[in-house]
Amino acid sequence: MDEAEQLQLEMADDVRRRLQERMILPEDVERVIRQAEMSGRKLIGQVTGRYLASLRPKAVTFWVEYSQEREGYRVHSAYSHRMVMKSSGSTAEWEKTGKVAGNWLCNQCRIPVEEQTVRLQYMQSIFPIKLPACSGCGFILIDEELAITKVAEAEQALEDK
Ligand SMILES: [Zn+2]
Numbered sequence: 001m002d003e004a005e006q007l008q009l010e011m012a013d014d015v016r017r018r019l020q021e022r023m024i025l026p027e028d029v030e031r032v033i034r035q036a037e038m039s040g041r042k043l044i045g046q047v048t049g050r051y052l053a054s055l056r057p058k059a060v061t062f063w064v065e066y067s068q069e070r071e072g073y074r075v076h077s078a079y080s081h082r083m084v085m086k087s088s089g090s091t092a093e094w095e096k097t098g099k100v101a102g103n104w105l106c107n108q109c110r111i112p113v114e115e116q117t118v119r120l121q122y123m124q125s126i127f128p129i130k131l132p133a134c135s136g137c138g139f140i141l142i143d144e145e146l147a148i149t150k151v152a153e154a155e156q157a158l159e160d161k
């Protein structure tokens with residue numbers, strides 16, 4: 001992929017509206033996809049064939065679910081959170097839980113993500129939490145449902161303290 005090349009992004013009107021409501025800019029989406037495609041660091045939906053990738057350019061992590069089209073990419077959804085995901089210890093210490101989470105496969109390691117105990121950090125607080133993660137490279141998944149519900153609520157609660 002050419003560094004300077006503008007990516008062609010397609011999205012349905014309802015997706016466009018959702019992104020606007022979430023204050024996610026097309027540039028944010030483009031940056032996530034560009035980084036994921038150049039690095040190969042993304043998850044693949046085994047049923048849908050869609051990709052899920054994230055990027056944290058500054059204080060916000062952006063996630064984009066997308067698929068490749070003949071010319072460019074189709075964006076299915078995007079969401080963000082401010083909490084930081086941290087794995088506890090090295091992935092070598094992770095147990096193989098065998099609890100396959102969702103249908104996501106790590107693109108780089110070619111193994112399904114499994115539930116692992118990881119940590120979320122925000123401001124001065126750290127929470128242990130079970131999240132799907134790749135035991136090969138440590139890629140931690142915060143899915144859309146979680147990001148827009150529990151994670152958003154926890155961030156809000158901490159800010160209000
Ligand atoms: Zn991996």
